[in-house]
Every structure is written in structure tokens, then in C-alpha cells.
Amino acid sequence: MADETAIVETAPPEVGRDFIREIIQADLDSKRVSKVVTRFPPEPNGYLHIGHAKSICLNFGVAEEFGGRCHLRFDDTNPTKEEQEYIDAIKRDVHWLGFDWGEHLHHASDNFEQLFAWAEHLIRTGFAYVDDQSQEQMRASRGTLTEPGKNSQFRERPVEESLDLLRRMRAGEFPNGARVLRAKIDMASGNINLRDPVLYRILHASHPRTGMKWCIYPSYDYAHGQSDAIEGITHSICTLEFEDHRPLYDWFLEHLPVPARPRQYEFAKLMIKNTVLSKRVLVGLVREGHVKGWDDPRMPTLAGLRRRGVPAAAIRDFVRRTGVAKANSVVEVPMFEHSIRELLNKTALRRMAVLRPLKVVIENYPEGKGEELEVVNHPDDPAAGTRRIRFGREIYIEYEDFMENPPKKFFRLSPGTEVRLRYAYFITCKEVVKNAAGEVVELRCTYDPATRGGNAPDARKVKATMHWVAAVDAVNAEVRIINELFERAPDPDGDLGAALNSNSLEVLQGCMVEPALTSANTDAPVQFERQGYFYRDADSAPGKPVFNRTIGLRDTWAKVRTG
């Protein structure tokens, strides 16, 4: 996996503290808590994406930094949306990102029995009741943002009756939606979460872990805080939209005989410009077949990024750079790209690959002659070693490295100019061969045998160094260029297909790559010199490698060229 490189952690370990870490430090200093316990609580209703990475890094990160621990807890309270596949994928992705929950794999469903007992406790103490109202009636009586709600006619029903009905709900006597258990708080509260929220609803559905054992399931609000308390979570970190759930979170802890009192803190989730992280949309892309799966390299999922070749350490570094705060913000993509390039530049071995080949015949190179050149695997890292590549009379260069009528600042090959073939020789273009359509199909060049290795004895300079692959050596490969998935922001309720970028995946066939790319270290990220970072795709077949372009190198020539 791309994470082989994760050992090279480029980030300084501590870059100032965010408000969460300050709170934890203060709690430790004041002895309010003796050991920090956090949790990452995904709902297994889809794959993890880069937005989740921020929460994972925060929760596991602070636990690590303060000598505590972090649990992985599945918030599996809605069996109509959750699947085992997602549970497995989430575990895999958290591990890949570089974190370990050790013995602390938990599920909200582990607590179903206790939560039910506590529900009875709330009824007995007069803080919960079974409501027979229909969903529509409940909505109508909840009031609006500016008007208070009205009490349900079942709100004051006898404790024994509610107790009996709740048990019969559990026993499966009623169909979906027939009744719910509600907390008795305040229908006039300005905070709508406190207007007698639902604790249990009837759902005759099979649960990935409990099967058909239950047909009533606790709501998020009812399950989350109590699960935190049961697990001994000290700091329950979640995103901003749960801020007005905090009074309810605290209400349950106050009204129940819980073993601990966790506290909830909220931070702004990670958003990235032009990147869709809506789970609904991501599910739709997969279900409707707009992408090849959750790990399609165009997806912002951790699985997709991994397949694309983005190292876990780069994601961690990016997340660290974006900081933790309470203001909604949208990070620009180049910040992410910087983290990827910075890591890959240090770790990726260099290789040569020609994406759009143009054949070059070196006229003064003897027919039948061949030779090997020893070249470095990483110019800045001698420890990366060397490899041997072959040179010959026929080679391929990049089509766009040649221009018959070059503009002013074009340094590369054109008729009459001399350039360096990286690690090899200087060559000069003597003749351009075209097909009937007038397209350049071949170049006739000469080389200077004295420049072997890439330097001229007379110290003359060339303005460009180009990558190349010898025809005798070339392995045919497929290269996939990944572009933005969406052309415009999709409407989650509308036609996803209509918003897609029709050019989100460019497939290049007939690429010519050096043979080292088919043998050793095939699972490590590589740099195709002068082009970018690439990662071997799982679709590779023997003798026919497939590469995803993780990200291109910065290209200032592209800017000059396009003005």
C-alpha cells in the first residue's frame, strides 16, 4: 500500500494548540480527568472520506499526545442504512490512516440492553412516555422555529401504561411507526431538540450485528451520550451541527444513573473547495454507477485516495495544516496538493515514462548497438540506489516536448536545437517526419557520443532535459489521469449525472514506460520524471501495468504557455 512511505513524517510534531487541546490540557491540569479517552464514532452507512480523516486525526491524535486512548465506536442505531461492508471498510481505512484502537472496538449496539433498561428508568421517574401519535401529528405539534410546540395527548399517560407499551414495542406487537418513546422535556423550548425528542422508534429490520433480536432502535441522541458514558469517554468531540444537541446530551446524563460524565465539544468539519463530501451524494455515485466503486480514484473517500496513490501520511499532514476551529471554512485544494507533493517528492523513486510517445531515431547511433546506463533512483537520496536502463538507436520522447515552430520561451526540442536526454546524451533534431495528414510522427536526430551520462566535455549547456524511454526497453502501459469528478456542484436531490465532469477520467493507452516499473517495488509510489507522481492500479495485469496519476508536478511552463 502507498502507506509504506508513512514512516517519513514531515510535519513538526507540535504546531500550536487548538481550543480542543487547550480544554484537554486544562482538564488534565485541574485533575478533572486523569486519563483522556476519546472516540471516533462513524455510522456504518458508507465509506469514510477525507472529511472524516480530520475527526479521526483529532480524536486519535489527542489521545496519543496526552497519553490516553481512542475508541473506535460504530454508531449503529439505524439498521435500515447500515451494512457490514461499511463496518469492514471503515476499520480498514482507519488502520490505513495510521491509527489503532487496540482492544477498544465498540458499538452502540453493544449497549442496547442497558439503553433499554435506562429507557424504563426514565419512564419510571416520569421523564419519558410512549406516544401513539402518527409521524404527521408529531410534526404538526412540534411547532416551528418561532412557535412553541403542543404537548401530546399521551404525554401524561400513566407510567405503567408507558412501561407496558414500551415492552410490547420491543416484543414486536406493533408495526413500524405505530408508536415511539419520547423524553418528557419541554415542548416550548426554543431548542427544538428539547421538544420531547424521540428515544426509540419501531424498526422491523435486520441489524448487521444484532440481527432480528431487536425491532426497536434507540435514536442517535439517546444512544450517543450514554455510550460515551459507558465507555468512559472523557471528551466527546463532534462537529458543529451537534452544538444544539449538547443540552440534550447533558440532559440524559443528568437524568440517568450513568457511570461517568463525558463532555461534548464541537469543531468545524473539514470542507474542501470543489469537493463533494456529502455522504448522500457519494452513496448515489456508487449506487447509480457513475463511478466504479467506493475506491474509484476519483472519489474523495479514503479508499479512493489510497487507490489513487495518496499516502496516508500526506492526508495526516494536510489535516494538521488545516487546524481545528469553530468557524465554518472551506480549504483550497492546493493546500492538500502541497501535502501530497511534499511527501511524495521525498519518498517516491524516480522513473521514466513517456505518456504520449513520439518516436525518435538517432541517425548516427550505430544500428544494432545497445548500451546500459546506470541512473539514480532518487537524485536527493543516494540511499535509494541506482538501476540500469538501456539506450538505443530508437527511443520515445514525450510528444509535447517537441514543437516544430516553437514560441519564444520553449526550451525543449525543435528543429536544429540540442537538448539533453536525462542521464543519457545530448541530441539535436535534424528532421521532422510527418504522415499524410501533416502530423509529426517521427523525429530524426543525431547524438553527441561525448556527452554520455548527460554532460558535455566542452561544458556547453542545453536549456532542456527531457525524459525518454528506449524502444528496446519500453513496456506498454495504461495511464489514468484523474480530474475533477464534478463540473459543477451537484444537487443531492437531482440528477447527479448532469453535474459530472465528462472528462473526469482520461485513459492513456500505449504509454511507454521503463521496465523497472513492472518489477520490484510495484506497490510504492513513483515519480515519472518531469510529470508527476503515479501509483500502480489494481487493474494491472502481467506485462500490462496500469498507473493512476496521483498528482502532477507543479508546472510553471504550463502557466507560461497558456498565459
Added chain:
RNA sequence: UGGGGAAUAGUUCAAUGGUAGAACAUCGGACUCUGACUCCGAGAAUCUAGGUUCGAAUCCUAGUUCCCCAGCCA
């Protein structure tokens, strides 16, 4: 006309009553066997209006703008 949050360079995050700083991005320049990397330099911000104070991004008052909440989703 409800409740809960947030406002600092283009972007993200610092500065916790005492010189507004960093990263990314942008623009110059140097270097270069990757038009990469690296290095050097530049421009660029406290939402507004009052007030307190020797001194305010920070405290107070009044506004403005943006985000979240009316699921038996999480």
C-alpha cells in the same frame, strides 16, 4: 418575530489587554541533468459604529453578515 454558533491577508490557522504572525496560494529573483525540488524577496487582513483603557483583534454596547436546527437520520 425562536434557539445555537462564527466573523483576522485570496484561503486556512495563530496572536488569550502590550510590535497582528505562519502555512498554502499569488508575483518577482537565484539555483538546477526534472520548466520539479530548494533558497531569497514582495504584496496582502482584524465585519461595522461607538465606548472602556496609557494601550483593544482581544473587554463593553449596538448593529451587520454567514452557518446550523422544525427526521421515528447521524
